[in-house]
Amino acid sequence: MKKHITILSLILLISVSSKAQYNGAIGIRFTDGPAVSAKFNTWGSSAFEVLVGGFGNGLKGTLLYEMHNPAFNSTRWRWYYGFGGHAGASPVKRKNYDPIYHDDVFHIGVDGIVGLEHTFTEIPINISADWKPEFNFVNYTGLVLPVFGLSGRFAF
Secondary structure: OOOHHHHHHHHHHHHHHHHHOOOOEEEEEEEOOOEEEEEEEOOOOEEEEEEEEEEEEEEEEEEEEEEEEEEEEEEEEEEEEEEEEEEEEEEEEOOOOOEEEOEEEEEEEEEEEEEEEEOOOOOOOEEEEEEEEEEEEEEOOOOEEEEEEEEEEEEE
8 A cells, every 4th residue: 555655646746846837927028029928838848828019010929839848957947949820910001102001011920939937936927038030931021030038927
């Protein structure tokens, strides 16, 4: 009986230690302009992150799938990497400089992300720094490399 309790205790300990530090977190990501960041841990060491922010006169939404791993032999530091996609729209004047008529420019692309995050034990705050390169394949076509961001989120 003691053997079964020991094995069950080890299984529970391993499952608790591999679980995410928080279920979700909502806050702000600072990059070219501020964006709302909502991160939701799913199973094991993966998470979904939703970003909604502006660019120029427009609005862009991004959905990322991220894998998290411990960093610095600490339970509070994690590095992550992942991929996803984005779509955005912006009103832009026509090339003939007609001051009245505007076209809505829509763009779609794929994203990658690599970052490092820390969740505090004393307060429910999560901070992160990341690099998120983008490739647009509909309008604004091309690779955008210098997309670095800092995020601060309330963890729950």
